[in-house]
Amino acid sequence: MRNSTKIAAVAVAxxxxxSTATAGTLEDVRAxxxxxxxxxxxxxxxxNPNSDGLWEGLxxxxxxxxxxxxxxxxxxxxxxxxxxxxxxxxxxxxxxxxTSRTTTWTMKRDSAxxxxxxxxxxxxGQGFMTSAxxxxxxxxxxxxxTVCLTTGTTTELNLADFARANGLTLEPVVFEGKxxxxxxxxxxxxxxxxxxxxxxxxxxxxxxxxxxxxxxxDVISKEPLAPLVAHGDNQWKDIVTWVVYGLITAEELGVxxxxxxxxxxxxxxxxxxxxxGASGDTGGFIGLETSWMVDVLSAVGNYGEIYDxxxxxxxxxxRGVNAQWTEGGLLYAxxxx
Amino acid sequence: MNxxxxxxxxxxxxxxxxxxxLQVGVLFAVLGVAYLLFANTQKNLEIRGIESGFxxxxxxxxxxxxxxxxxxxxxxxxxxxxxxxxxxTLLVSALAIVLSTILGIVVGVSRVSNNWLLAKCxxxxxxxxxxxxxxxxxxFVYTVVLASLPHPREAIAIxxxxxxxxxxxxxxxxxxxxxxxxxxxxxxxxxxxxxxFWRWAGAYKLRTGRSVHGFWxxxxxxxxxxxxxxxxxxxxxxxxxxxxxxxNFKGGLALKPEFAALLIGLMLYTAAFIGENVxxxxxxxxxxxxxxxxxxxxSQGVVTRxxxxxxxxxxxxxxxxxxxxxxxxxxSLAVAIGYxxxxxxxxxxxxxxxxxxxxxxxxxxxxxxINLVISLAMNxxxxxxxxxxx
Numbered sequence: 001m002r003n004s005t006k007i008a009a010v011a012v013a014x015x016x017x018x019s020t021a022t023a024g025t026l027e028d029v030r031a032x033x034x035x036x037x038x039x040x041x042x043x044x045x046x047x048n049p050n051s052d053g054l055w056e057g058l059x060x061x062x063x064x065x066x067x068x069x070x071x072x073x074x075x076x077x078x079x080x081x082x083x084x085x086x087x088x089x090x091x092x093x094x095x096x097x098x099t100s101r102t103t104t105w106t107m108k109r110d111s112a113x114x115x116x117x118x119x120x121x122x123x124x125g126q127g128f129m130t131s132a133x134x135x136x137x138x139x140x141x142x143x144x145x146t147v148c149l150t151t152g153t154t155t156e157l158n159l160a161d162f163a164r165a166n167g168l169t170l171e172p173v174v175f176e177g178k179x180x181x182x183x184x185x186x187x188x189x190x191x192x193x194x195x196x197x198x199x200x201x202x203x204x205x206x207x208x209x210x211x212x213x214x215x216x217x218d219v220i221s222k223e224p225l226a227p228l229v230a231h232g233d234n235q236w237k238d239i240v241t242w243v244v245y246g247l248i249t250a251e252e253l254g255v256x257x258x259x260x261x262x263x264x265x266x267x268x269x270x271x272x273x274x275x276x277g278a279s280g281d282t283g284g285f286i287g288l289e290t291s292w293m294v295d296v297l298s299a300v301g302n303y304g305e306i307y308d309x310x311x312x313x314x315x316x317x318x319r320g321v322n323a324q325w326t327e328g329g330l331l332y333a334x335x336x337x
Numbered sequence: 338m339n340x341x342x343x344x345x346x347x348x349x350x351x352x353x354x355x356x357x358x359l360q361v362g363v364l365f366a367v368l369g370v371a372y373l374l375f376a377n378t379q380k381n382l383e384i385r386g387i388e389s390g391f392x393x394x395x396x397x398x399x400x401x402x403x404x405x406x407x408x409x410x411x412x413x414x415x416x417x418x419x420x421x422x423x424x425x426t427l428l429v430s431a432l433a434i435v436l437s438t439i440l441g442i443v444v445g446v447s448r449v450s451n452n453w454l455l456a457k458c459x460x461x462x463x464x465x466x467x468x469x470x471x472x473x474x475x476x477f478v479y480t481v482v483l484a485s486l487p488h489p490r491e492a493i494a495i496x497x498x499x500x501x502x503x504x505x506x507x508x509x510x511x512x513x514x515x516x517x518x519x520x521x522x523x524x525x526x527x528x529x530x531x532x533x534f535w536r537w538a539g540a541y542k543l544r545t546g547r548s549v550h551g552f553w554x555x556x557x558x559x560x561x562x563x564x565x566x567x568x569x570x571x572x573x574x575x576x577x578x579x580x581x582x583x584x585n586f587k588g589g590l591a592l593k594p595e596f597a598a599l600l601i602g603l604m605l606y607t608a609a610f611i612g613e614n615v616x617x618x619x620x621x622x623x624x625x626x627x628x629x630x631x632x633x634x635x636s637q638g639v640v641t642r643x644x645x646x647x648x649x650x651x652x653x654x655x656x657x658x659x660x661x662x663x664x665x666x667x668x669s670l671a672v673a674i675g676y677x678x679x680x681x682x683x684x685x686x687x688x689x690x691x692x693x694x695x696x697x698x699x700x701x702x703x704x705x706x707i708n709l710v711i712s713l714a715m716n717x718x719x720x721x722x723x724x725x726x727x
Contacts, residue, residue: 085688092385092691113691114385134584145584146504151672151685160401160411171585172401173595174685175675184675187484188503189594191584231385 025097025229025236026287029070037063038082038090038099038228041177044202045311046102046122047079055079059100061306062121062227062244064299066098069243069283069292074299083176084153091115091228098240100227102196104154109228116237117226119244123321123330125219126158127197129204132214134191139218146171148181148190155195158221192216196223198317205315238286246293248333249275250302252324257301264294275336282336293336303331378694393690394419400685402677404593415686419696422682423703429596429678430665430707433603437664438657440608445615459612466609471667474606479598479674489585498578504585506592509576516570523566530562531555595676599668607664614656618649650722658715662708679703 029035039047039059047059055063060079068074080096087103090096092114102124103109105117128139128147136142139162149155151174163170173190175181182203185193193200197219204210227244229237250256253272255263264276273279276297277290284290300306304324311317323329382389394416402409406424409417447459466474484503487493492502498509538551567573579589622645630640671678683696 085684088691089687089693092387108689109691112386112388114382114387143583144587148675151681151688153688156401156685157399157689160399163401164411170401172403173675174401174403174677174681176672176681176684180673180675183480184484187480188488189484 025233026070026239029097033071034076034078035063035067035070035098036078036080036096037066038080038087038096038101039063040101041081041083041179043102043178043199044206045198045315045317046202047100056310058122058306058310059102059227061300061310062100062247063098065247065296066100066227066240066243068295068299069246069288070239072289072295074295084150084178085176088113088115088228091230094230097236098227098229102199102225103228105224105226106154114231115228116231117228118237118241119333120224120226120330121244122198122225124196124198124223124225126155126194126221126223127200127219128192128194128216129185129200129213130192130216132212136214136216139192139216139220140166140168142170142192143168144171145191146173146189147192147194148173148175148185149194150175150178150181153195154221154223159194162220196225198311201317202315235287239288242286242336243292243296245333246275246296246336247300247303247306248324248331249336250293250297251304252326252333255297255302257297257299257305260294260297264291271336280337382694387691389692389694391695393686393692393695396690398686398689400682400689402682403675404596404677415690418682419679419686419699422677422679425677426665426668426671426679426703427707429599429603429671429676430668433600433607433664433668434661436600436604437607437611437660440604441611441657442615444608444612445619448612448616449619463609463612466605467613469606471602471606472670472673475598475602475670475674478602478605479594483594483598489581492581492586498576498589500579500581500586502586503594505594506597507579507586508590508592509578510588510590512575512577514573514575517573520566520570520573523570524563527559527562527566531559534558593676595671595674598674599671599676599678602670603664603667606667607660610660610663611657614653614660615649617656618651618653619645621652622648647722651719654715654719654722658712658719661711661715665707665711666704 037060039055039057042048043057043059045057047055047057050056055077063077063079064074067077080090082090082096082099082101087099087101088109091099098118100121102122103117104124105120109115110117128142130136130142147159147170149159149172156172156174159170159172162168173181173184175184178195178199181195182193184190186207193203195203197215200215204213204215207213227240229240249271250260253269253275255272255276260276263272264278267273267276267278270279274282275293277283277292277294281290283292286292289295301309307319307322312319319327319329321330323331325332379389395414397411398413398415398418399411400418401411402418402421404425405421406428407421409421444459444462447455448463450456450459486501486503489500489502489504492500492507494500498507500507532555535551535555538549538554542548542551577588579586579591581587626644626648627640630644635644668678669680672681672684675681680700683700687693687696
């Protein structure tokens with residue numbers, strides 16, 4: 001008797017589990033009243049908890065922007081720290097609504113792993129950091145060196161490709177977490193640390209004496225980092241995509257956190273009027289409020305402000321290729337109309 | 338009971354029919370739930386466009402692996418990369434089982450020793466290691482002990498070719514030179530002769546009652562013959578010395594710090610549990626038996642071998658089987674300190690490939706197989722040491 005009760009309970013739970021998967025993410029997020037957003041376990045400048053336990057960084061602010069657009073409250077975010085190898089799985093299985101976690105846009109992930117990429121928030125490239133004392137000026141001089149890195153990322157594949165292409169023998173020491181990899185490098189276990197250049201800069205800034213470490217000039221890969229959503233929910237993908245485009249467009253049009261209310265009421269620029277809902281209803285296209293971009297910008301500011309707050313002022317990272325296309329960079333948001 | 342005895346042929350009654358129907362029903366319910374889970378997973382995978390099946394095992398892996406027992410390069414398939422991980426798991430588990438057993442026996446015997454200092458040291462060791470999470474022990478060994486060793490440039494040189502540094506322990510690698518085949522053949526013959534002598538000595542003692550030192554005699558035969566053939570073939574075993582070049586030592590045998598930390602951590606942790614098994618085994622033997630044997634004037638060694646051990650092992654072996662199984666499972670903590678075991682490499686494959694269900698099934702299959710084999714071997718051993726009741 002007890003057995004059959006248990007089995008019935010399991011069967012019901014399985015059926016219930018099967019049926020919840022079909023609702024749209026937008027409805028799920030609204031019903032939950034919060035956005036479950038996957039972030040890293042701690043990468044300074046991108047997503048890192050501060051001393052008060054608040055998540056800071058560019059990736060964390062993208063989560064806040066989406067929450068502001070969808071729920072009108074940038075604090076309605078539940079940050080879920082994910083290890084590298086979980087980041088794709090957590091989205092495809094519905095554990096989180098999206099991830100904003102320094103994830104490289106690749107064909108395989110986009111097509112065969114059950115996730116969709118939205119819009120690039122940061123153009124990165126993989127580099128190497130070595131101790132200045134080693135006196136190396138190029139990554140091609142790293143033959144026979146030991147290299148620390150983290151698992152479950154494109155980093156491993158790029159390293160292997162780079163070694164094969166240049167005929168180098170590299171000894172990899174692969175860690176689960178970024179912190180362990182950085183510590184192992186700092187303790188001298190490895191001759192070099194490899195990951196995205198922006199993160200190398202962040203880690204270097206965190207060392208007791210940054211001048212003891214050099215970031216080599218070689219960039220061995222393209223790493224377009226973009227937020228992820230589950231494959232198959234087009235409306236949700238549109239929302240995340242256009243929130244990112246909105247942040248970039250706002251910088252292009254000069255709308256900031258400080259002036260957004262004023263501009264929304266008084267701007268004569270039709271592009272600004274459309275984006276901020278003064279004319280037309282761009283929010284309605286993606287199932288959101290008319291004031292969606294006003295909510296986003298008054299909560300987190302535009303892309304330039306987010307970048308400056310998290311990367312330039314704290315880590316000294318210049319805009320580089322992540323400048324607007326009008327400034328010779330790669331940021332080119334699709335028109336909001 | 339009685340009804341079946343009365344009607345042994347028919348075996349049919351309303352009661353047993355009811356129970357049969359219930360059992361068939363439960364079986365179908367279980368199978369139904371399993372099918373439901375399977376179908377639901379398949380449907381969700383299809384909706385999200387995730388590949389399934391094991392075809393990916395033959396796709397190029399492209400991932401670098403630092404420590405491999407077999408020739409590996411990134412152009413090999415995912416399946417081959419996974420195999421590298423399985424072999425690494427097997428290697429570290431096997432070595433850790435041997436070492437933790439040795440250390441465990443030493444600790445367990447020390448714990449019941451009459452020597453006060455030795456007994457207390459063993460107690461402190463067991464209580465500390467047993468009550469700390471293994472992950473902490475691993476981190477301690479890896480980041481505190483091994484990382485505090487010097488850089489390879491200033492490696493500690495114990496002797497020519499033996500170096501210790503934070504990049505690992507380097508030893509000369511033995512190489513087969515000319516005449517190695519002859520030497521190997523001679524050694525095998527010597528081993529055979531030594532074994533034959535040992536068997537003969539045992540039989541001789543049974544027949545005549547006179548004692549010949551079979552073990553030591555065999556050892557002398559083995560040693561003499563091996564030494565003679567070694568000299569006759571003029572140094573059949575050479576060595577490849579590790580040399581510091583560029584960034585690291587090259588050549589020789591290398592014991593990487595990740596491997597060493599995992600091995601040491603597993604050994605220290607499991608030895609504490611095995612030590613307790615050994616202690617409980619020893620204490621389960623009634624003191625009166627030992628006293629009786631002593632009173633008969635039997636020597637201490639014989640008391641240990643003939644009276645104490647066979648009875649202590651009965652208690653020790655089943656408990657130790659559990660600890661071996663735990664050790665194998667605990668080896669998956671390797672991922673925290675960067676040793677490429679099966680879980681670490683499988684995790685990487687999930688990250689590259691997204692096929693988590695297949696990889697998790699493979700992990701489960703491998704751990705299950707390893708532990709079933711260990712269990713089987715230990716059960717055979719257990720059956721052999723059980724007291725035969727007459």
